[in-house]
Amino acid sequence: MSQFEAFNICCKDGYILSARFYSHSSNSPKSLPILICPATGITKQFYNSFATWLSEQGYNVLVFDFRGIGDSLHGPLSKSEASIVQWGQLDIPAAINALLNKTHAAKVLLLGHSAGGQLLGLAPNHEKVAKVVAVSGSSGHVKGLKGRTKLLAPLMFKAIFPIARMTIGYGPTNAIGMGENLPKDVARQWAEFCGKPGYVTNAIGKTVHEDFHHDIKTPITVVWSSDDEIATEVNVKDLLRLYPNTQTTMLELKPSEFNHKAIGHMLMFKKSHQNIWPLIEKQLNL
Template sequence: MFEKIQFTCADGYVLQGRFFPKQKDSTQLPILIGSATGIKQGFYQAFATWLSEQGYDVMTFDFRGIGDSLYEPVAKSKAFIHQWGQLDLVAAIDKLCQLSNVSQIHLIGHSAGGQLLGLAQNYQKVKSVVAVAGSSGNTKGLGGKTKFLGPIMFNVIFPVSSFFKGYAATHFIGMGENLPKGVGAEWREYCNKGGYATNAIGKTVFEDFHSEIRSPITAVHALDDEIATKHNVQDLLRTYPNSTTKMISLAPKQYGLSHIGHMAMFKPSHQQLWSIIADQLHAQPQHAA
């Protein structure tokens, strides 16, 4: 069960979320789930419900321009990824602290949802981060067929669809919801070089908190993930030089699974992996090699 909520960012933009109250007494800090690029919060409902059954207050939300936080045709949306980190994530952290009456929360972020804390001015309110399939997405570090399809998406599909349709077309290639063209353009910028959001420093980002963050960050990725490859996970973790970091690599066959990839870790079919994610909230990471 969850409660529909809404909350307002510093620039007045209203975001839609869901609050899953803990279903048993505990003293655990609440968990904010950050969505991947173009993925609606409903994708995480089963996982959020499971966490609430373990004794966590849990909150999900849609970034501006996505899902319930899109109030107009996507072609008219003025959303950008840097706003997701500077405004949306900040407001979501504050909202969950308010709902649970705490001063700190945990962040479990999927892909982009775990890659933007360095842009959030209230990063001190995040006790620990688990970045699931979190990486820099650097096109040079992609694997498998994505190594070839990724550059085509960024350098051909996005510019062409943005020009003719007014948005970055992703739905037809199975990459989530169609994206506001500003999101598509910044995603391309962030991934065409290493370092993800650090590529925007001095352009759209003028307050950078990556080096100030000291909360432990654990990156959990699958060995068959063609986006969050070992190279790209390490590339993301290096952007937090003063945080203790850890990388956990999961082999599908080790868990009796045919695949995990970039998306499946949050699916009910892969529930045996959920305790691995939750356990990292209590772990003491070491600096990644």
Template sequence: MMNDKQTPTHADDAHETAEIICGDGYRLHGHFLPRAAGTSAGLPVLISPATGVRQHFYLRFARWLAAQGHDVLVFDYRGIGLSLHGSLRDCNATLADWGQQDQVAAIDWLLNRTGAEQIVIIGHSAGGQMIGLLPNHHRVARLVGVAASTGWFKAMKPAFRLKAHFGMRLVLPLGIRLKGYGTTAIIGLGENLPAGVARQWGQWCAAGGYARNAVKHQAHRDFHSQVRTPVTVLHAEDDDIATAGTVADLLSTLPSAPRQVRCLRPHEHGLRRIGHLDWFRQSHQVLWPLMAQAVRGEHITPDGRTQG
């Protein structure tokens, strides 16, 4: 599944550290990279990470995107990387908090810092799944979901479904009981997670509909049907998590949002594999212009070219 063991890289001199204060007072930490001097200004971009992936994994891509003319903010969710304060065992974060608190605050921070009316979200996996939880969803001009889906077990291929179900419904609860946190690292699911995050992650993937599970019977906090932000989902043919079925499950939660879905075949881009995580690796820079095209709102043809 997830393994973000890419060698960490640090932002270059043209960056700011960002302290993002959430509505409940929690402090998140990120990096802000201003667009390169002399470039035409595009909309600011918020990079929202995948579950259990630290912000440093995205910094090379963030620097590249800033060179294309975008102000870029990347951050760690509460309980992850620079946004973990104290012991992981004592962190009471939930997956719902990552949307309802963390993404909301990150959007507001980027809007305030840039003075823009709207921003674009590049959401990797979980980062592209939670727009229906955001009361400020209307400030998002476009959502680019990279390997974004619900991860619904029933829409996965049978062999991987069994592996995912075993890991998230059996191994993680046992780890929570023994360690007090989600021991995701030992089963290849990225950084260890706060218990509440790991518990909800397993529940949502089992139920389907992902973030809608956070707002059942809470109509005042459920914005899924109101979202009209155009959504582009890019996923790979060899991704065991973001499959055609799990992507469709995600889009079914956003009935009013215009959408386009593009499934990439690695060999058509000169790559042996893409999978769930490799989009942002330096070795896969051939995919970065495709993501930038989606950020600009260009129509992407099935073979990865643009129209208009």
């Protein structure tokens, strides 16, 4: 049974994020805590089993909801002013500081899922991260997608999101099986960032005026699956090229090697796929 402490994180702009802290339950605690940063539209509850398992391995773990998502949505979704840029500039830095304050550790290990592992280049306190393990992390560039997602993404980005922005005031991703519905600016920026190579760097000079990609020395490892329609090899490489001054590693998993029919973009965190968890945890070692 999982046990966690629910608490709030206050961001630099005063926005309150909902978080969970899992204290380690091991006789051999690890020195560095883990910050789990969620994928777009995915809530902290999704990572509960994985976070609990990590705590049993000796890690202190924090997972949170990005602003505008889950318990970090305050008020009607259509009124939310949350954006992906704010996730990187404000939410992740606040979560890093909160975890350091709670554990008194020197640095954190950042385990990001999809978007959660793609935004360190926006964080002004990136030097407080000892290592990044980006699960299913990539630029998500539409031309690098494959399968059903390659067909769905242009429709979602060019038709569904713009129409929904003008009518209901948010991105209706839940209806198409892609997580929680999204604040309108999250949906708009997701389409903008994935429309060209380079992901969030497409916003530099527009909504991003502090860019730390070239300053980052933190090692980054991307773990992705061969059947992932979003984090394809070409899109993983497109993300990692944004960090030219650090060590980057790519680790591709094949479902058959773990006796799974599929892993895709989401299944690595499911209890059904927990035989993959030790491999992910191993990547956190410095």
